[in-house]
Amino acid sequence: MRYFSHTSSNIKDMLNVINLESIDDLFRSVPEDLKYKETLNIPRKLEELEIKKFFNENTNSTTMESFMGGGLYRHFVPEVVKQVINRGEWLTCYTPYQAEVSQGTLQSIFEFQTVIASIYGSEVANASMYDCGTAIVEGILMSMRITKRDIVVIPENIHPEYLHICKTYSRMCEFKVIKTPFTNSSGKIDMEKLESILSSHKVSSILYQYPNFLGQLENQEELINMAHKYGALSITINPEPLIFGICKPPGLLNSDIVVGEGVGFCPFTGLGSPSLGLFATKKKFLRFLPGRLVGITHDKKGKKCFVLTLATREQHIRRDRATSNICTNNNLNALACLITLSLYGKSGFYEISKQNIIKNIYFRKQIKLGNKVTVKYDNSNFNETVIEFKNRSDLKTFINTMKQKNMHVGVDLYNFFVNLNKHLLICITELNSIEDINTIIKELI
Secondary structure (H helix, E strand, O other): OOOOOOOHHHHHHHHHHOOOOOHHHHHOOOOHHHOOOOOOOOOOOOOHHHHHHHHHHOOOOOOOEEOOOOOOOOOOOOOHHHHHOOOOOOOOOOOOOOHHHOHHHHHHHHHHHHHHHHHHOOOEEOEOEOOHHHHHHHHHHHHHHHHOOOEEEEEOOOOHHHHHHHHHHHHHHOOEEEEEOEOOOOOOEOHHHHHHHHHHOOOOEEEEEOOOOOOEOOOHHHHHHHHHHOOOEEEEEEOOHHHHHOOOOHHHHOOOEEEEEOHHHOOOOOOOOOOOEEEEEOHHHHHHOOOEEEEEEEOOOOOEEEEEEEEOEOOOOOHHHOOEOOOOOOHHHHHHHHHHHHHHHHHHHHHHHHHHHHHHHHHHHHHOOOOOEEEEOOOOEOOEEEEEEOOHHHHHHHHHHHHHOOEEOOEEHHHOOOOOOOEEEEEOOOOOOHHHHHHHHHHHO
16 A cells, blocks of 8 residues: 655646646546546545555455554554655665765764664664674673673563574573562562572673563562662563553663664564664763664754764674674664654554553453453453463364454463463554454454
């Protein structure tokens, strides 16, 4: 779907330039008998999401509704974003080596850093992270540079793929991973076992995911304070930044490093698409930061300009002194994310967050009225809910039934946790209509 901003006046001026009276004149070469002359039955005054849904339902579109999350969360991206990122002064993914000819790219990176730091409540944010998974490793390596320790504690309720990435890097980057369990009753980190590990090892950093892979909101303040009590840094993993439209961000709770995933605010979310890692920290750790930083200054004529302030990468300095080997610029996704968040504004960011919570509360309340499934870990959720079926056969039947209704209804947790073989992780965002949510509810009660 394309976005066109032309007003009636714009259209008239363009037609005058090519000496035509109306838009219909542009199609004079089309035979009259092939033209559709009836009035299209298009409803008026629909919002963008409603318009897209209308055309999907009234064409041969095979688009399936998605209720899948598990680390990748689709959000409303206005159609205008695709058009704005095509502007020449921004349309590049390459490193802005020459500041004098890269002001557009540098400005977009600077604004992106500012927005991410604001969302996470942190003092500084960088650019150039590939995705959340590798950003986690960069956070671990940064914590090792700061603390001079090499043991990392990772809870088992973070995304299992993030855990695999950490283990893969640990072999060559020489850090040790200690896993800590979560409780079966709450789905949250077992704090007693965590403290037992901390008291017996010199730990570099403690990781926690917020919301965690099971959709639960950990006690951030307690985890951060426990890390600092034992001389470790806290690393917050946040695959769903929208949570901080409602909840207090980790930076304001004194978290040392925050990493996240921003691709949900880009218009090209899908299998095989690039991701967008987010990274924020405290100002006192600036020199340990991976990637790059763009700053703002004034030239000799007093004109405001943007410059590459910090680039401690092996492209810029000796490899043995580099804090990262990230050697490209993920700016196209960062730009798309920035424009989306700018269009939301603070009030829009809050309203969309609220929609996620309200819809999920409604969903959980409704399925509790039946007896086919049980809501698991019903403590503190944002936009994901774990539901437990009576047996695995019922779960598989439900998934297949909903596929016949053009719906992908969630993540089968058996793929990640053997003991959760009857459990489904369902994600509901602002993109899921009440009608579609009710379709699922009818199958579950």
